[in-house]
Amino acid sequence: MTSSEDSGSFFIELCKNPIRFDPVDKNTNVFYDDANKQVFTVRSGGAVGVVVKGPKENDSSTFRIESRGDVMSIKFSPDRKILGIQRSPKSVEFINFGDDMSTDQLEYSQACKGKSTIISGFVWTSPTEIVFITDHGIEFYQVIAEKKSLRSLKTISLSVCWFVWQAESGILLLASGSLSNSLNPFQFRGGIVTKLAKFEVDLPASTKPPRQSLQERDVSMALLYGQLYVVVLRHQPRPGTAAAEIVLYQIMREGPARKTNILRLEMSGRFAINIVSNLVLVHHQTSRTSVVFDIHLDGESDGYVHYHYPVVSPLPIKPFKLLLPSLSPQADKMEYNCELYSANWVVFQPNVIIDAKLGCLWYVELKLDPLVTMIPDKYRLVKLLLVRDDSKRVILSVCRNMLLPGQQANLVSIAKIFDMLNKVYQQYLESECQNLATDSGVPQRSRVIIDQSDMYTHVFSVFEDNKDIKYKFMVAVIIEYIRSLNQCAIPVQHYLYELIINILVPNNCFYQLHQFLQYHVLTDSKPLACLMLSLESVYAPAHQLALDMLKRLSTANEEIIEVLLSKQQLLPAIRFIRSVGIVDTVSSRKFLEAAMNTEDPRLFYTVFKFFEQRNVRLRQNPKFQPGEHCEVYVKHFESLFGTDALAHIQVS
């Protein structure tokens, strides 16, 4: 969290260090290339200089180009080796750049096909491939930098009103038709153009012509939860309604895009859309507020389309102060309050806001902490947080707080939240297993996983720290968590059992504990058995319960012998080693020592004879071997019963 005093009431922020550039004026033009995330400041047509700034500090470069008229569009190829400049509706010029951004400033040019054709823009689809979008369709070229020439790869004819390019997915969307509402997606991948099924965006029914056509500024593309959507802003979806809405069309691999979600804005006026961490952020200029939508949260559904309302009430972006060189001699810097939702703002996908007059480029950021108090429904809150980046800390603190007296959530929502967390945890474990099995390391989208140790250290630790929580509630919460883990078939770690035992025992709930063990709610393990052993002094049956558990484990024979011998239960110990068939391997010394300690000569005699018989069976000789270190017990035996009582070798 930032130290600002009112940071709690804003969850949308502009990044601390905006990219600064020379503001637009009559000699300076500014361009933003959203594919490479670069700002171009072009002064006097480039003759004075072009400054390029990218998201990283060292990304900026300066160079000159020949001034041959106003620049309409300027973009680097994805590898920054070739610069494309459009100065006329007929052609695009190219300049090659070296690794150190040096340039020979020699331009080569490519004109579009056809006399009447007008280039409305161009996009780089690969380091060496470029697409011209014209009013007659698209022209796909390969740029051969070393030859300073281009080769036409493909031309597609289509009447185009405007276009939208989405660089990550390589999808170009072309609008056609008299109302520009016929959208044609093309996919560019590896030098191949694939035409995807076109679809129509339904326009609001208008009673009197002319009908408003679909505007370029109302359409964008966004990646949400790994799916590509066409985002359409509808200002007046139905006659009589003033509230605007956003319609999402999901681009499908097969078939036309499908209308899947409608986001209800409940406002009208000028809007701008950003996508931050899979959330749809809508800025409303009139009210100077923004709203957030999450299509992952359940909305109302009519079976086809999900309807969503803002996750939280409209809130402004956090005020932003810019430090400017001071005009007064007293201070060298002065604070300048940037105007938010300014008319000079231009919004780019996914998360860029540019104020060209101010010369600022910000990334919009989302703060999760303030959301915690804004969403009272903890289930919705956690559901929202669980699919955000870096939300683990916030989720854990939400989970912890919902166990605190005063803000305690009810068990039903706690159970639902546990189920949700564990479902993700289970999917993660399963995919881990599959990755191990197939060994094909397809890296998973890094999702937030809340595992048992996180819960133990960060959430259930609240029980240690806060003594006002009723033990019944603590038990209920942990049992709920264990139930949820079991239902997801996730093996429960023994420290959770330890935790529940440590709550039950001080509250004298031994019978409850007993029942949990009886129904194997607490899974058998050696540590658990040891814990049970330690409880014998407060709950006598714990001893037997621990022994039963060790016996069920069947890998704890040594421990069982130790336990029995420590209790001087020699005969049960001997019965036990007989029942599991390890008579020949146990240490006779250990048994004889325990037998001697009982100070019961009869018992000592019995145990001694038992091992003498073992010796006879193993070696045809009742004597103990020197390695067994039993001399002291043999002496003890002799002192009690005399030398004659010792067994002798049977001579037959």
Added chain:
Amino acid sequence: MGTKGATRLVSFFVFNSNYGPREGEEHKKILFYYPKEEDLDNKIKNIGLCEAIVKFAETFSDKPCQSMHTQKMRHLFLEPEKDFWAVMTVSIPFIEKQKEGQPYTEYQEEDVQDPVYEALLRQAYRMFQVCTSPVYEAILRQAYRLFQLFNGTFCHILAKTNNNVDVLKQRLDHFYSRYLQTLRVHQSDIIDIFSGIHFMPLDKNTYLRVQCFINLLEARFPYIKYTAFMYNDQLVWSGLEQDDMRIMYKYLTTSLFPSYQEQELQGTSSVSPARTTTAQAIHYGKFVTGPPDINDENTLGKIPRVFINSEVENEECFLLVYRAHNASVCMLINVANTMTFDLCRKLDGFLGPQLTQLASDIGEQYSKRVTTSGDPPYRYIYFNHMNLAQKTTVHTDNKKSSGIHIPPDTLRLLTDISADMSKSSEDGETIVKTFSDNWVVGKKSDQREFYVVINQKNANLIEINGNNYNIRMN
């Protein structure tokens, strides 16, 4: 062979010597005496005899006298609270025989086993402590419904009523005059000694769901202090301490549930389970104790009070029992809370749908499990001293109401073996062959007792011993 006299309850009385220390005031010692019709002189005489025996025995042992054997009678003594003695006298069964033309009576002394009757006596006291029958006239008609008003210890009653002995006498009379009628003295056996609990086998996930359901119930309705969950006559979960649950289990399975089922069968209950008229979802839940009809606000029904010692001694609680299908939830609510119809309605709204679902899920598991085949070659009784878990295939059902599968003398033999083994803290095993050609194996190990009766013709000891009756149980 002549006629046989069965074991029968001759008398049962409760006295406190301190109440009539002076001569001529001996009758004041009597708190309860069965049979009532007995002549007062005889009552005084019998009590006097018992006092004398107890006192006399004190000179020989630190342990109080437990029983007195005579040719025709067996006296059993119990001092449940200081100076309060409960004494039970049962008759020794006998056979009328002819010997040299003369009729004579042969008493079957060994048929009356002290441990069994000591257990019965203890249970009679605990039952009283937990509950007695209600004052409501209407319910008196149902002889079976015995235990509805709850008492606490003798001392507790006295303390509550300013040492009014008459109230205690009244309560004792009220309870025991009915309770003793239901006591089937001649049918008592080893099961009464164990007085165990039959646990419902459930898989872990279903069990955890039951757990969470109860946690939710107790969180939603915080005045519910303890909860027990039963399926049929089997316990799934108890929030009560073991000792309380033991007697509660006895009460529920031998009294409340059977009488409720009887009532259900007779159709006297006016409630139809499917409430389609109301807006809520259809469920099959209803109160066993509590409002007989959730749509009729006029009657809260009969809600018994019980005395629980789980947290503190003599905590008086309402016992509210709710059932859907075969699953019952027993809720204990401290009497400091007032029972209102509104509360019951809220409980019904919460419990009904959830319990119906849970019960049918458990039922599914249960029906898969109950696929026992024909006549097994052996019968067993199992008892776990740690958690009181008990299982029997010797009796036709867990309530031992309808009969046993082995000869009575064999069943008595089990009691003898158990008594023998209880004398030593060491584990042990006993194998016995009966006259009726049954083999009986008794085993005590790791705080558990296990008895197998094998009906295998011509089997010898080695075969029986070699047989591995390793039946896995709780």
